[in-house]
Amino acid sequence: MNWRMPAFARTTAFRLTLMAAGLFAVSSFVILALVYAYSVGAASRRADATIGQEVAAVEKRFAEGGPGLANRYILQRSVGGSEFLYLLVGPDGERMTGNISALPAVAPDEDGRIRFTYDRAPVDDEDGQNDAATGREARGRIAALPDGYALFVGLDVQEETRLVAGLLNAILVASGLALAFGIVSGVLVSRRFAARLESINAAARQVMTGKFATRAPRTHSGDDLDDLARHFNDMLDRVEHLMHRMRTAGDSIAHDLRLPLTRMRSRLETALVEGADKTDYEAALAQAVSDTDELLKTFNAVLSLTRLQTGERRQAFQTLDPAELLSDIAELYEPVCEDAGLEFSSELASGLTILGDRELIAQLVANLIDNAVKYAPAGEAICLRVRETGSGAVEISVTDTGPGIPAEDRVRVLERFVRLEESRNQPGVGLGLSLVQAIAEVHSAALSLDDGPGTDGAPGLRVALVFPQVK
Amino acid sequence: MRLLIIEDDKDVASFMSRGMKEAGHVIDAAHDGETGLEMARNGGYDVLIVDRMLPKLDGLTVIETLRGEGDQTPVLILSALGEVDDRVQGLKAGGDDYLVKPYAFAELLARVEVLARRRDPDSVKTRLTVGTLDMDLLARTVRRDGEDILLQPREFRLLEFLMRNAGQVVTRTMLLEKVWDYHFDPQTNVIDVHISRLRSKIDKPFDAEMLHTVRGAGYRLSAP
Numbered sequence: 001m002n003w004r005m006p007a008f009a010r011t012t013a014f015r016l017t018l019m020a021a022g023l024f025a026v027s028s029f030v031i032l033a034l035v036y037a038y039s040v041g042a043a044s045r046r047a048d049a050t051i052g053q054e055v056a057a058v059e060k061r062f063a064e065g066g067p068g069l070a071n072r073y074i075l076q077r078s079v080g081g082s083e084f085l086y087l088l089v090g091p092d093g094e095r096m097t098g099n100i101s102a103l104p105a106v107a108p109d110e111d112g113r114i115r116f117t118y119d120r121a122p123v124d125d126e127d128g129q130n131d132a133a134t135g136r137e138a139r140g141r142i143a144a145l146p147d148g149y150a151l152f153v154g155l156d157v158q159e160e161t162r163l164v165a166g167l168l169n170a171i172l173v174a175s176g177l178a179l180a181f182g183i184v185s186g187v188l189v190s191r192r193f194a195a196r197l198e199s200i201n202a203a204a205r206q207v208m209t210g211k212f213a214t215r216a217p218r219t220h221s222g223d224d225l226d227d228l229a230r231h232f233n234d235m236l237d238r239v240e241h242l243m244h245r246m247r248t249a250g251d252s253i254a255h256d257l258r259l260p261l262t263r264m265r266s267r268l269e270t271a272l273v274e275g276a277d278k279t280d281y282e283a284a285l286a287q288a289v290s291d292t293d294e295l296l297k298t299f300n301a302v303l304s305l306t307r308l309q310t311g312e313r314r315q316a317f318q319t320l321d322p323a324e325l326l327s328d329i330a331e332l333y334e335p336v337c338e339d340a341g342l343e344f345s346s347e348l349a350s351g352l353t354i355l356g357d358r359e360l361i362a363q364l365v366a367n368l369i370d371n372a373v374k375y376a377p378a379g380e381a382i383c384l385r386v387r388e389t390g391s392g393a394v395e396i397s398v399t400d401t402g403p404g405i406p407a408e409d410r411v412r413v414l415e416r417f418v419r420l421e422e423s424r425n426q427p428g429v430g431l432g433l434s435l436v437q438a439i440a441e442v443h444s445a446a447l448s449l450d451d452g453p454g455t456d457g458a459p460g461l462r463v464a465l466v467f468p469q470v471k
Numbered sequence: 472m473r474l475l476i477i478e479d480d481k482d483v484a485s486f487m488s489r490g491m492k493e494a495g496h497v498i499d500a501a502h503d504g505e506t507g508l509e510m511a512r513n514g515g516y517d518v519l520i521v522d523r524m525l526p527k528l529d530g531l532t533v534i535e536t537l538r539g540e541g542d543q544t545p546v547l548i549l550s551a552l553g554e555v556d557d558r559v560q561g562l563k564a565g566g567d568d569y570l571v572k573p574y575a576f577a578e579l580l581a582r583v584e585v586l587a588r589r590r591d592p593d594s595v596k597t598r599l600t601v602g603t604l605d606m607d608l609l610a611r612t613v614r615r616d617g618e619d620i621l622l623q624p625r626e627f628r629l630l631e632f633l634m635r636n637a638g639q640v641v642t643r644t645m646l647l648e649k650v651w652d653y654h655f656d657p658q659t660n661v662i663d664v665h666i667s668r669l670r671s672k673i674d675k676p677f678d679a680e681m682l683h684t685v686r687g688a689g690y691r692l693s694a695p
Contacts, residue, residue, distance in 0.1 A: 296573050297656070316556060331625055332651055335664045363655040370658040 011197070014190030021182015028178050032171035039167055043160040047139045048113065054084055054153045055143045062145050070145070071097045083156050085118065085140065091148030103152055104140065112142045118154070137161040196225050200232055212240055245309060257295060264291040301435065308360075308438045317355050317443075319470060322386045322394055323348035329362055330384050333369045341378025342400075348386045352394045354467040356443045361396075364439040368398040368463050371433070376402025380458070389466060397464035399452045404459040410449040436463070444468050472517035472587050474498045477507030477533065478549065479525050487520070490576050491583075504528025511537055516544055517587040520579075523550040523561065531564040538565035545586040547579075558654065577688035581640040588639060599634040602694030604673065604681060606634055615673060625650070626669050633682065633692040642689035666690055 062070040067088070074086045078099040087098035095101065104116035119134045140154030199217050206214035215236065216229040264287075271284030307313075330346045337344035354361075365384070372382045380401040389395050440447040445465040452460020474496050478484040484500045491498045499516075501507035504525040511519055511533070519537075523530040534546050548566040550557060558569045567589065568582050599606040605614045611627060613620045622630060629650050633641065643662040647653050670682050679695030 293575075300656075313556075328651070332653075332661055332665075335668055336659055336661050339664050359654060362653055366653075366655065366657055373659055 009187075009190075011190045011194040013193035014186050017186030017189050018183065021179055021186055024182055025175050025179035029171070029175040032174060036164070036167055036171055040164050043157065043164060044139065047155050047157050047160065048141070051084075051139065051141050051153050051155050054155075055141060055151060058086075058088075058151055058153065059143065059145065062149070062151075067096060067147075067149060070149075070151075074098060085138065085152075085154035085156070087152040088145075089150040089152070096149075098152070100152075100154070103142070104138075104154070108142055114140045114142065114154070116140065116154075193225070200225075200229055203232070207236060212236070212243075242310070246306070257298065260291055260295055260298075264288055264295075267291075305435055305438050308435075308442055311442055313357055313360065313442055317357055319353050319355055320358055320361070321350070322352055322354050322361075322396055322467075323350045325358055325361055326365060326384055326386055326396065329365045329369070333366065333373075337369070337373060337382055340373050340376075342373065342376060343381040344384075345381065346384040348384070349388060352386065352388055353470045354394050354443075355470050356467070360439045360442070364436050364465070365396065365398065367433075367436050372398060372400040372402060372461070376400045380460075391469075393469050394467045395464055396467070397462055399460065399462040401452055401460040402458060404451060404461045405449060407451075440465050472496050472584075473515055474518050474520060474583065475501065475507070475510055475516040476520040477501045477504065477511075477525060477530065478520070478522040479503060480522075487576070487579070490580065494580055496583075502526075504530065504533050508533045508536060511542070511544070512540070514542075514544075518583050519544055519546045520583065521546055521548055521566070523548055523552065531561065531566075534565045545589055547582055547586055549574075575687075577640070577685075578642050578644060581642045581688060582645065584639050585636050585641065585645070588636065599631065599637075601634050601637040601692060602681065604634070604694075606631060613673070615677060618676075620672055622669075622672060626665070626672070629665060629669055630673065630692075633690070636692075638691065638693050640685050640688050640691050645689070 058070050058073060061073040067090070070088060074088060074097050077084060078086055082099065085098075085100050087100050087103060088096040089103075090096045100118065104114055104118065106114050106116045108114045116138055117135045118138055119136070136156055136158040137160075138154050138156050138158070140152055143151045143153070145151050196219075203214050203216040215233045218229050218233070219226050267284060268288055271280055275281050275284065326346065326348055330344070330348075334344045369382065369384070376382065383397075383399045385395075385397045385399065387395055387397075437447055443465075445467045448464050448466075450462045450464070452462045474491055476484055476487055476491075476498060478487070478500065479502050481502060484502065488498045488500055499510060501510050505527045507521070507525065508528060519534075521530045521533055525533070530548060530550075534548070537544070537546075545567045546565065547568045547570060548561040548564075549570055549572060550561065551572045561569045567586055570579060570582060597608050599608065603616045606612075608631070613622055613627070613630065629646065632646065632650050644656075646662050646666075647657070666682065666684075674680050674682055681692055681695055683691045683693065685691050
């Protein structure tokens, strides 16, 4: 079977339309069939009623004037061609009168009704047409009369039958047309649907071949297919963003690891070439071990940063009391600040709720305090604060009166491995704030860096996170 | 003590074995999950050190199987996966402690030694005593040489942990994990600061030092 259905015929839309068309055709057929059955029944009933009246008329004459009167009545009615067929049979079975020679050779049903065909002598009626004279449809009834007489009255129903047969034809044609229209509209609808789907599929294929900038065309009609295209495009944007991030991360790691690795290698090489005694070697090895530790630390920080940015931690988020969380951190860091000669205070509004990961938020706040401790000279102050903003969101902030970060550098310091010139002599690899940024992002919290309450020389720094409201 | 290490990297395993032997322990090594499980079943180990990713049978399955058989030997899980979920998974499988690779050997040694001692029914005690240092866990009071020492709640927990592991080296990471329940790596010396505060209360007013700094490893509390 190499034959394949044309593209539109394989679409869901086509199948659905076809199904709908089929259902429509079947149901219209059923409805029309009912009409037909009813019409047939009505025609037969009408014929039977007419026959019944005629039988009653003959019976009446018979009762009034015996066979003679009935005979005359029948003769009168049959002269000049009648729609009725009559046969009066005497007690001995002999034909008395009538316009047919014998009873039709069909057995009557329990009511004495007979359905039969008969041949008629050709008649030229007014329309001049010579109607078919043989095999005409007729219905009739045999009635018993007093004294052993029997009466047969028949009625020609050829016209009604033809009418009903015409109706049947019309029904079949109508059903066929309904089905055909259904198929045609199915083809039209599915062609259109298939074309739009194909445009999305084409975009997907382009992306698969590596043309990542391709996007599915939009109609902006807001219908389901347009929605699909929009989601498809949004998904690609997100994937592209993540890919870009990954590439940047890879570059940064390479960049940041190359320097210490090179330094370590040259130190070891120097020791190997110039090392005079055990002391030299030991010093070189000890240095190599501490270099390695530093490298591993960087490496781990980058790894957890990268893993964080995938957002998978979000699944384990819980509702937390920020005051409780921060008072734990405050308790951990207060002695550190005091030892560094910094005045530590905290203002923690209670009864608030945020959705997040305790460990990550603790790490974020710890990072900010670490930074403040690192850069603010003794005598300055640090304040940890939780409050509800005017709009009902929860804000966590760390404020210090230290040197601050110049406004023009505030975006840059959130990038990986960025360290401002002034801080080159401090330990660290420049991942602290990018980790803060990543943690804020995974919590959908808005991160902002502002001047603190300091002076011109030392404006201070206020790092604030606004968490979305918990519903 | 007798240790079993199940680790597929033979270099890492032999490095660990050498270090443990130097520290005076007897150590066996298995390089895949099946052999490791078999050896652990034959028993007699004080602590099992199990790598998470092992050929034939992964580390968590080994631990789950042993726990299912009623084996309560303390287990330390080694893993390259360090996120909170990974840790929770490891502890759920029946591990008693979780150490992320790469780690300093001193950290591993300290954790293994603390684990081996955990079999003592310390936790039901209501009173801890190290030398003349005395802690009442119900009244939440601490005394040294009969003198009351006032501690903040966190200092109390820190000292409690040190006393439960008296004589053992405990690392800064262990303290941050067990006393504060944080698993990240702070940039500053937070733990050192807390230790020095505690020291000023339990050591300074007295003649002999009990809370020692162990270079390159951590701290140890022991009777003077």
